[in-house]
């Protein structure tokens with residue numbers, strides 16, 4: 001954990017010191033990688049794998065998610081708990097329900113908008129480019145929940161930390177770089193963050209057996225041989241896209 005905090009502080013230091021240069025796009029790429037690893041750490045804290053105390057894990061995950069990564073812990077935890085309760089079960093696992101990606105023929109047919117239907121029909125081609133948007137999607141989904149009407153535990157803490165993170169980040173980026181370069185920096189950082197996060201989620205679902213919503217499984221079968229990308233690297237490719245992607249976490 002300390003190593004990641006040092007890495008994060010180091011990236012911010014290098015960014016501020018480097019000033020107005022296109023080399024900052026390299027900083028954006030490094031930041032995307034460090035933030036993804038930081039998010040993984042938040043995930044592990046949420047699973048109570050860092051401290052003995054549940055409270056310490058809970059608050060660590062909240063601070064990592066909201067203040068460091070800029071994603072709402074409350075929004076994500078609720079979704080993630082449902083995912084682990086019924087991994088890859090249709091109708092129950094929120095991580096296999098997306099607008100632009102279908103996991104079953106039924107999901108591919110459910111859209112009425114012609115553009116989304118076309119997108120889903122060609123998802124083999126669009127899968128990796130779409131992942132570039134996953135970072136923005138994660139930030140916006142959390143913001144919508146925290147500032148929306150649905151019940152959120154510790155709403156004030158969550159919203160304050162999110163505002164500090166997102167406002168502070170934008171203030172630093174736009175104070176170091178001129179507006180045009182700052183926007184390109186954000187596009188690269190958010191795009192690569194989404195690609196890395198999405199490429200890490202995908203091996204849990206793509207090509208894994210799906211469970212029908214009607215099938216009742218006992219706890220052991222539900223959890224064994226189900227998704228669980230614990231550590232190491234996975235290389236995978238879509239047959240049509242023809243590109244191998246390496247997703248690593250440690």
Ligand SMILES: [Zn+2]
Nearest residue numbers: 043047080084
């Ligand atoms: Zn998990």
